[in-house]
Amino acid sequence: MPICFDLDGTLGHFSSGFVILREALGEVWGQAPTAEELKRCQGSTDWEIVDELHRMRFGRGLDETGYEAYEVACVARFRRVFAPGAQAAVGYAGVLEGMHRLAERHRVWLVSGNAPELLAFKAEVLGIDPAIHRLGSLPRHDRAGLLKRALHGCPGPHLYVGDRPHDLAAAQAAGLPFIGIGDMVPGDHVCLSPESEAEHLVAAVEATLGAGS
Ligand SMILES: [Mg+2]
Numbered sequence: 001m002p003i004c005f006d007l008d009g010t011l012g013h014f015s016s017g018f019v020i021l022r023e024a025l026g027e028v029w030g031q032a033p034t035a036e037e038l039k040r041c042q043g044s045t046d047w048e049i050v051d052e053l054h055r056m057r058f059g060r061g062l063d064e065t066g067y068e069a070y071e072v073a074c075v076a077r078f079r080r081v082f083a084p085g086a087q088a089a090v091g092y093a094g095v096l097e098g099m100h101r102l103a104e105r106h107r108v109w110l111v112s113g114n115a116p117e118l119l120a121f122k123a124e125v126l127g128i129d130p131a132i133h134r135l136g137s138l139p140r141h142d143r144a145g146l147l148k149r150a151l152h153g154c155p156g157p158h159l160y161v162g163d164r165p166h167d168l169a170a171a172q173a174a175g176l177p178f179i180g181i182g183d184m185v186p187g188d189h190v191c192l193s194p195e196s197e198a199e200h201l202v203a204a205v206e207a208t209l210g211a212g213s
Pocket of ligand 1: 006007008009010162163164
């Protein structure tokens with residue numbers, strides 16, 4: 001029964017991430033997309049967002065080579081900005097510990113909108129056990145498509161833990177129950193504070209899985 005976690009805003013945060021995304025595209029494309037262009041994007045994954053910005057800039061969709069170039073530039077910038085002694089990422093200690101405890105008994109996946117190498121970098125910075133499965137943003141997949149891919153062939157019940165309305169929408173599209181971290185997702189699902197203790201997360205996940213089985 002896989003339990004899937006979003007990363008940004010759910011397990012911690014890397015501030016200025018969208019600035020870095022724009023700067024990385026500026027390096028690759030010669031001119032950075034504007035904050036207004038970024039705001040117009042509907043998608044929640046790197047592939048979707050960079051594809052939308054590419055269509056605005058060049059009038060055609062992104063291809064795999066263009067996505068790879070973005071990913072390389074973006075990871076390099078993140079590595080510089082979040083180098084030891086420079087800007088620090090913030091990890092939600094109780095949520096992270098709870099996820100690791102759950103991973104002792106369940107299959108746990110990170111299913112994130114970050115490009116795969118960026119997800120790997122962020123997971124490393126947050127101290128996430130490499131044994132926890134990861135699925136980052138793949139070409140031509142939205143978030144629900146990523147969730148379905150992570151769960152493919154695995155018996156349920158499943159669950160998605162996220163922090164934004166797009167996480168809830170993806171969970172619903174993939175047929176999963178949802179737990180929110182923070183208070184940004186309206187709905188009648190369970191919500192936990194980013195400062196929650198590990199046992200609160202574990203209890204909420206077990207209760208939600210039990211209710212769905
Ligand atoms: Mg998030």
